[in-house]
Amino acid sequence: MKRFAHTVIAIAVLLNLCAAASAELLFPPPEFESDYVMPTTTTPHPHQDVYEYVDVAVLFIALSLASYLVLKKRSRRATFVLMILSLIYFGFWRKGCVCPIGAIQNVVLSIFDSTYAVPITVSLFFLLPLAFTLFFGRVFCAAVCPLGAIQDLVLLHPVSVPYWLAAGLRALAYLYLALAVLFAATGSGFLICRYDPFVAFFRFSGNVNILIIGVCFLLVGLFIGRPYCRFFCPYGVILRQVSRLSKWRVTITPDECIQCRLCEDACPFGAIRSPAVEWPAVEYAKAKKRLAFLILLLPVLIVLCGWGGSRLKNVTSRMHSTVRLAERIYLEEAGEVEDITDPSTVFRATGETIESLYERASIIRNKFILGGWLLGGFMGLVIGVKLAAVSVWRKRTDYEADRAGCIACGRCFKYCPREQLRLSKTKQEVC
């Protein structure tokens, strides 16, 4: 539709296909007697770089605006409008690529693969929301992320998810993050992009399976607020941890909590914590013992899960094309399969020896052993800390938003009588 200037490259770029290059010879095309003019191959230009920088600028502006609207203006309505605009721009207009969630993988790949250089705009996409979260909380989730926005829109009838279940399901997000990092680091592929459930909606086109997954997420999202964000989003779990340290964050009440409990059910994401009184001495003693036990258990858990992760190398390494190819060739060599596949045909035509392929595959598989240890260890740590968190008591006098879980959507503001009071005051001042 929007064709950019058709640059014409007469005799083309590149190709360091070493062996063949030497034999290549300029064979002249026919000389035509008629006035026939040989057409040139058209090469329509891609989306220009300047637009990528525009995207970064839009991201920065949207994040700033979101911080202002949530923390200063305290307006759910304005935040909502910004969210819709972000959905339209980053989702439907820019077709959902590249997003900070997927950018995790580009960043990881560029760290582990010396031949891959991440475009600077992609790094910025990854870093900007992190930096904003460190200062203002998860405003990115609230009003900038198109994946969050599409789910937020369909939330019809929120059902509360029990705390223990939500915490348990959240482990999936950590696992997803760990797997995505593992596969990106080993150069196997970009898991997050492959299973991005909403990108097909943004493009009105995509794989049927992915479309079904997206529809399922939205169906669940009718009743459970933002299921992808809360239980799967790998970037979300990074933002959770950063958000714990954020300098400013959403407060339900603009000034003081009057313990009216009106906000308690306002949050569809289960991120409002009610005041906690002192534990009874008996409970406290029990919890203390339990905590000590769990802290001791933590290293055991890490090692155990790490061991388990490394044992999974045969399964996880199958994500890498070289390992898949080596397994296929092994089956063919052993006579366990009759036919040949395209990849095995290509491999056999390259003339590389089977031993050298096995060698390459086993080097990659060994990376998955180390990767499996790290992945498992990380999951062990996550589970251990989650368990320990149950036994930690923190005194809270007021109703407040959970530091990690609050996505700064601003739904709770208007439930607070103090906020109502503030609003009417400002209104009077204006009048």
Added chain:
Amino acid sequence: MAESKDIITRRQLLKNGCCGGCLAGLGALGGLLAAKSRPGDTVWQIDPYKCIACGNCETYCVLEESAVKCVQVYELCGYCDYCPGFHEPGATALDTGAENELCPTGAIKRKFVEEPYFDYTIDEPLCIGCAKCVKGCAAFGNGSLFLQVRHDRCLNCNECSIAAACPSGAFKRVPADKPYLLKNVENA
């Protein structure tokens, strides 16, 4: 009271420390990335010398109509009367009858230039990127027909679905300012 205040300040200190640490970490990561970054974007492209014309480009693209289409490098074309990329291998007549055409959508146009030359052009909106002609041209002809990602259509997904499904590893990221890998004029 004094004790609880003390705890708060301790916690505050800890938090501030963590926050500072995190900021420093972000800065370090940013610096690392800046060192490893490239100013321009990259786009996906097919190395025509690695492509085996398996046909996956037609079906695995996230777009309904694949972003991969066939291109013709005229300098390489033999302008043959019998074109193995245009005619069915068993074609009985060298004309433009649909039954003799290899292309399922009739996207290749054959025009008489002068004795004995014929010109073959691709009607791009009709091309579905199935690579049948590529296979024919590569097997029997000069290989002037081959697949390329058309960047006016490509969405430049972060992970290209066709690249993941490519059996010969022909897809690669190329700099956005040199977005095509056209075949060189070669000895076919």
Added chain:
Amino acid sequence: MNRLSAAANVKILVGVLIALATVSAVISVVSLDPFGEQGSGVGRKFIDDITELARIDPNLILYEESSVRISTGFEQSHAIAVDSKGLIYVAGDNAVRVLAPNGDAINRISLSEIVRCVEPGDDGRLYLGTKDRVEVYDDKGQRIARWESHGLNAVLTAIAVSGDDVFVADAGNRIVVRYDLSGKVVNRIGKKDLERNVPGFAVPSAYFDLAVSKDGLLRVVNPGRLRVEAYTLDGDFEFSWGKSSVAVEGFCGCCNPANFALLPGGGFVTSEKGLARVKVYDAEGTFVGVVAGPEQLLEGGTPYIAEVPEQHRVGGFDVAVDPEGRVLVLDRIKSVVRFYTKKKAG
């Protein structure tokens, strides 16, 4: 009570819906095929079709390969020729090797450029073609002449010596140049001239072979028209034979026959690229039989054609016939010379 049960019903409904959605999402994730394992089938189907066409009736195969193969020792082998004494000349990389009929190395002539064609003269001289010019060497391997360049567009693909004439096929310029032995141009043959009934050579790629037949006529392949044309030495078009077809009697692809050689009895041995076939025709151009088909010439037990780019780019095996009637095929994929002899009758 009623309201309570209604609320409970809604809860159950929501629960069921969520469960269904979860199950179908899991199924979708599991059944996704990100690695292209299902494939499109297009490539395979094409191969199958061609394989079917490439199948050759074993009764038509008149030759068998002898067990000995000679390695050319080149990275890339280009051309083969045999002289009247049976000495084998193989051109490849930047050199020509001279081999005894049994394969023993006799001599090696190195050039500064890639040697694309070779032709031994009757007087012991050797005519070598680089990209754009002919160089003449004596039997000791010393250069005695370096003829004029054919220009930038030139791609020399074949040389034929007959009596006092040297014919040089220039694929790039689509012309045959006739020289005398001293390297002086006598005339040019094959430029399109409808008044003289000369159709012009359509040369889509660097395959353009020629030879002077026993009947005194020059035979030149017109590869774009998939036929062999006969010219008088002065350049008058006489007749042609060969037709475009995937069937075994015809030539298929865009530049076939890629190479040919003359049999002692006046027949032709042709070599095709793409669908790799070496076949025999009689002096009139009637199909006689097959020396070797794709099954024999290319790797693999079943009929098989080039499937991947590496295989496409080589091919167009050169052929030669020695005084004993053996057919020599220069396998450019493996860089070996293969020998085919007539099967014993019965």
